[in-house]
Amino acid sequence: KQEVTQIPAALSVPEGENLVLNCSFTDSAIYNLQWFRQDPGKGLTSLLLIQSSQREQTSGRLNASLDKSSGRSTLYIAASQPGDSATYLCAVRTIRHGSSNTGKLIFGQGTTLQVKP
Amino acid sequence: ETGVTQTPRHLVMGMTNKKSLKCEQHLGHNAMYWYKQSAKKPLELMFVYSLEERVENNSVPSRFSPECPNSSHLFLHLHTLQPEDSALYLCASSPLVGSNEQFFGPGTRLTVL
Numbered sequence: 001k002q003e004v005t006q007i008p009a010a011l012s013v014p015e016g017e018n019l020v021l022n023c024s025f026t027d028s029a030i031y032n033l034q035w036f037r038q039d040p041g042k043g044l045t046s047l048l049l050i051q052s053s054q055r056e057q058t059s060g061r062l063n064a065s066l067d068k069s070s071g072r073s074t075l076y077i078a079a080s081q082p083g084d085s086a087t088y089l090c091a092v093r094t095i096r097h098g099s100s101n102t103g104k105l106i107f108g109q110g111t112t113l114q115v116k117p
Numbered sequence: 118e119t120g121v122t123q124t125p126r127h128l129v130m131g132m133t134n135k136k137s138l139k140c141e142q143h144l145g146h147n148a149m150y151w152y153k154q155s156a157k158k159p160l161e162l163m164f165v166y167s168l169e170e171r172v173e174n175n176s177v178p179s180r181f182s183p184e185c186p187n188s189s190h191l192f193l194h195l196h197t198l199q200p201e202d203s204a205l206y207l208c209a210s211s212p213l214v215g216s217n218e219q220f221f222g223p224g225t226r227l228t229v230l
Contacts, residue, residue: 004159032217034217041126041223041226042223043121043207043209043221043223044160044207044219044221046219049217089160103215104162104165105160105162105219107159107160107161109157109158109159110159
């Protein structure tokens, strides 16, 4: 059974710092991995998606890496800003098998980030 | 409105009540999902619908009853819930089932007394 773990559960940093959020998963047979952002009282926003054949993806100040063999992913945030304060969720999509299993997203519990001005 | 909307945003109900959560997507997607987000637990997939047909039910108790009358609307009917069912219920949609991108609504915060 696939399990996703995110460490740390919470993180508080001063503005301007570079930081790394960690995600690990128990079954390396994944289709892809996604990082989401969730603001209080709001839904999830997809930040980055890494296919199983890829090693990393970048979007602006965000960089996500994937090491499928070791079951790890990191989300690197450069020059953090107060507006980055949110909960960051990691999710892996399981492999599809035939036409009946479309692959599901398995989520970690998230890392709640606070960036202080 | 655009995107995925959910109503109500907050709901408090007793264990004997019957209520319904509503989700609407304005994206022209064919797949819709219900997720449950409990405190200190990962987001859990509950139901998946593709073109109004339920394609996945992840061992959800029968006190939760989904309904998808068309590809734009998804309901979650609630009856005789338990306090442990208190959670944030998120709706999502995607172009097709299994598509990489799922678009999430803001959620309904449910409290069962």
